[in-house]
Amino acid sequence: MATERTVEAGTADNRATLAAAREDRLWEKRAAAYEETLTGLLHRQAQRDFNLRKYRVDGEEEQKLKEFYENYELPGVFETQGRLVAYASDAVMDTFNASRGAHAKVRVQSSHRAALKETAFIAQHSGRFEGVPDAETMLDAQRQLDNALEAADAATVPAKRRSIWQVRYESASTGRARD
DSSP states (O other): OHHHHHHHHHHHHHHHHHHHHHHHHHHHHHHHHHHHHHHHHHHHHHHHHHHHOSOOOOHHHHHHHHHHHHHOOOOOHHHHHHHHHHHSOHHHHHHHHHHHHHHHHHHHHHHHHHHHHHHHHHHHHHSOOTTOOOHHHHHHHHHHHHHHHHHHHHHHHHHHHHHHHHHHHHHHHHTOOOO
């Protein structure tokens, strides 16, 4: 009888040890996915701000900044998203998808505004003014872009905060302190 209880206690300890080891492995994967995702979000936001800013610096400095953003090595997008899908909570996934969707809207609005500006430029230089966007159309395109930028920033901040909160919450619940 005592031997049987000892075996049962040892089995329970082994199960708890294995479960804790599994949670450690999952934690490491989850944390890596969150870190990669936050890196991508921060880069996307910084590059978007750089590309859409309303001022430019001198030629050499501008080129250095452009090269910095273009040449920055991000983790593989599909690998990062795959890890996020596999290990992130539903709340983090929802926030990530909202941020990604908001960024896509910025790209659409930016392309629309750029096309209108190009149309106006070509018309001005060719002397053919048919179909040239009027001032109200141009202002509306800028307002739509500004609204999309505001929405993208609003979606990105919660994504960063939710991921950080999730990491801290999971750290507290597993006893691992990570800040």
